[in-house]
Amino acid sequence: MRYAFRLAELLGHTPDRRKRPGTIKSIVEHTGLDRHQVASLLKNEAKYIPLDALSRICDYLIDHGYAPADQLPGALFAVNAENFWELLARRGEIEIVLGVRENADTASPDNATVVASDAVLFGELLNGVSTLGGAAKHHGLNDDDDSSVQQVPMPDRLQQTLVWSPGQVSLEDARTRATEVFEGFVEAQGDRGMVCIGSVKSNPVVELLFADAFGCTPFVTEDDVDDVSARSCPFFLRYRDSDPQPGGASAGLRLSKNEDAPEPGFYYEKDDGTWDYAGGKDKDTALVFYLFREALGRLDMVLSGFSGRATRLLAKTLAIRGEEFWPPVYEEDGLQIGAYLVQYDNTDSKPTREDLLFNSGGAAQIMPLSRAAIAKRIARR
Structure with a gap:
């Protein structure tokens, strides 16, 4: 079992000095601890903490109203997840964000819709979080005298949030809501x-x-970078010609100024720095990405299929093979990043309505993305 030190989370501290100025200075002045030691504790990088230092940190939290005495020092520690679904289930709150589309024939919100494939994935996400991907029934039981209580991690709150999909309203309105x-x-x-x-x-x-x-500017295309190695993201979604094509660092029409991306779908950087295409004539692709900041207890995640079919198939893959999206591809300095592309073989038959209703699934190849490609971008952000 691994633990994380939650000092930054309790203080609401972020590394951006413009947002949380003087946090380290305040702790040092109150506790007398070394500045570098405090910085290490805030980043959850300390290998150990002396009891005297722990006592002083607790005094600081109590004196400044960040935590009551009866919750310390326990409130400073959190259990780290040991699998994909537990990473989600151990969060106090989870916000699930979906794009919504408006019927062009009416301005009434009663006719706005969420794509059915996204709804399938949304449902599987709720199931996985609430049952630990079906493993909750195997979770440890505490036998009391009169009853057995199942100890299963569970968020205190699940919230659904809707944002405008590009092409449904003006780009400015869509981006304003998203921001x-x-x-x-x-x-x-x-x-x-x-x-x-x-x-x-x-x-x-x-x-x-x-x-x-990855430390880049959102909604600004990188199709015109001189070399593909300069792209901020280690993966790239090439739009279909018929898709809405909002500018962005993670999507576009070209890999670089001098390198084309001829086919729609996902591209990714390999260990040797070259890029490859994850699609193909008989392939469909989905992306699973997550980033967990241990010190803040903050998880960012994207579950994305290139097509509606890939989105539905990803729901099935998460249901039966969720453990294969763990451990994270990159894990350094209290930062855990998982990045995976999932390839699905296309069927010979034409899609039907029953495919949506029954989502029978398909053979999936789960490909962890390059740790080197991710590490390079984390280092330069």
């Missing part, structure tokens, strides 16, 4: 998670999440 939602999540305090369902084609919060993860 409002994402900034509200980032600025909140406490153990929390955000899960974006859909790709940047349908959910603009996805672009904001990737931009925040």
